[in-house]
Amino acid sequence: MTASKVLPARDFRWPVALKPYKDGGDLYRDVTRHTLLGEGEGEEALSFVTRYFEVAAGGYSTLEQHRHPHAVVVLCGRGTVQLGASRFAIEPSDCVYVAPGEVHQFRADRGERLGFLCVVDRDRDRPVPVPPR
Amino acid sequence: MTASKVLPARDFRWPVALKPYKDGGDLYRDVTRHTLLGEGEGEEALSFVTRYFEVAAGGYSTLEQHRHPHAVVVLCGRGTVQLGASRFAIEPSDCVYVAPGEVHQFRADRGERLGFLCVVDRDRDRPVPVPPR
Numbered sequence: 001m002t003a004s005k006v007l008p009a010r011d012f013r014w015p016v017a018l019k020p021y022k023d024g025g026d027l028y029r030d031v032t033r034h035t036l037l038g039e040g041e042g043e044e045a046l047s048f049v050t051r052y053f054e055v056a057a058g059g060y061s062t063l064e065q066h067r068h069p070h071a072v073v074v075l076c077g078r079g080t081v082q083l084g085a086s087r088f089a090i091e092p093s094d095c096v097y098v099a100p101g102e103v104h105q106f107r108a109d110r111g112e113r114l115g116f117l118c119v120v121d122r123d124r125d126r127p128v129p130v131p132p133r
Numbered sequence: 134m135t136a137s138k139v140l141p142a143r144d145f146r147w148p149v150a151l152k153p154y155k156d157g158g159d160l161y162r163d164v165t166r167h168t169l170l171g172e173g174e175g176e177e178a179l180s181f182v183t184r185y186f187e188v189a190a191g192g193y194s195t196l197e198q199h200r201h202p203h204a205v206v207v208l209c210g211r212g213t214v215q216l217g218a219s220r221f222a223i224e225p226s227d228c229v230y231v232a233p234g235e236v237h238q239f240r241a242d243r244g245e246r247l248g249f250l251c252v253v254d255r256d257r258d259r260p261v262p263v264p265p266r
Contacts, residue, residue: 004216004235009226036228037204045202045233047254048181069178071170073250075206075226083137093142093208095169100178102137117206119252121180 003042012054012076012115016040021053022062027129030059030108038122049122054115055079055108063105063132068124070098072116079114080107090114103130136175145187145209145248149173154186155195160262163192163241171255180255187248188212188241196238196265201257203231205249212247213240223247236263 007014014034021031031053038049052075055061063082072081074094081090082105083098089110090096096116098104108114140147147167154164164186171182185208188194196215205214207227214223215238216231222243223229229249231237241247 002217002235003230003232004237005230006214006216006221006223007228007230009224009228012226014226014228036206037230042232043202043230046204046230048204048252050204050206050228050252069176071179071181071183071252073169073183073206073208075208081139083139084135088139090139091142093145093147095140095142095147095183097136097138097140097170097176097179099136099175102135104137117250119181119183119204 007036012052014052027062028060030056031061047122048119051118051120052115053106053118054113055106056113057108057111060107060109061105062127063103063130064127065101065103065130066125066127067100068121069100070096071119072096072098074114074116076115077108077113078110080109081105082107140169145185160195161193163189164194181252182255184251184253185248186239186251187246188239189246190241190244193240193242194238195260196236196263197260198234198236198263199258199260200233201254202233203229204252205229205231207247207249209248210241210246211243213242214238215240
């Protein structure tokens with residue numbers, strides 16, 4: 001028996017549990033999370049976690065920072081990423097590196113959803129929200 | 134100064150060096166590799182590497198195995214992945230887990246290119262080719 005598998009996609013949904021983005025709070029809006037690989041049974045060999053986040057049009061993730069880095073690849077829609085004091089328009093297949101400690105936020109502020117993969121270490125520190133300036 | 138950045142995509146090409154898939158050999162055909170994140174300057178905090186492989190129509194990666202696992206997400210085209218004795222058709226956004234030791238191969242055998250992200254640990258063992266049966 002093997003743990004290898006294919007998770008087929010249908011319009012950016014996969015046969016894994018949809019989890020809340022975070023537990024409550026009003027620092028974000030309209031964000032969902034799929035954990036694709038790295039936390040499930042039989043996936044213990046993975047030291048990193050592949051998640052898919054989707055921000056509905058008009059929504060945004062928490063403005064936050066943490067020590068662990070992010071590797072992000074956009075899968076669908078359009079939006080903006082804030083990295084420190086800079087903002088960048090992002091579209092499908094654009095790749096984003098969020099360095100340790102960087103204040104960052106993803107926004108679906110261009111009239112469409114924004115869906116992206118975000119890979120992180122399995123063992124990582126908790127994000128800390130940053131008050132908007 | 135920060136190491137954070139956006140790598141904009143244009144038809145599944147990014148402003149990073151295109152590397153050969155492997156160094157020579159005839160066990161694969163028409164495969165290119167972009168290392169998107171995890172090996173560049175300023176990316177030392179990443180313990181994993183995000184690569185993009187593209188198999189041209191009719192091509193295939195090496196049939197191989199290794200101890201490190203793969204987390205794969207298809208970005209474009211169509212093809213087939215072999216996992217042990219099983220084969221699965223794969224399309225954009227499908228996600229593939231290749232467990233440690235699994236014999237695997239990606240084939241663009243459905244008349245189109247097959248482009249996919251493949252995330253691995255930065256420190257990992259070398260793949261070992263498997264003779265076709």
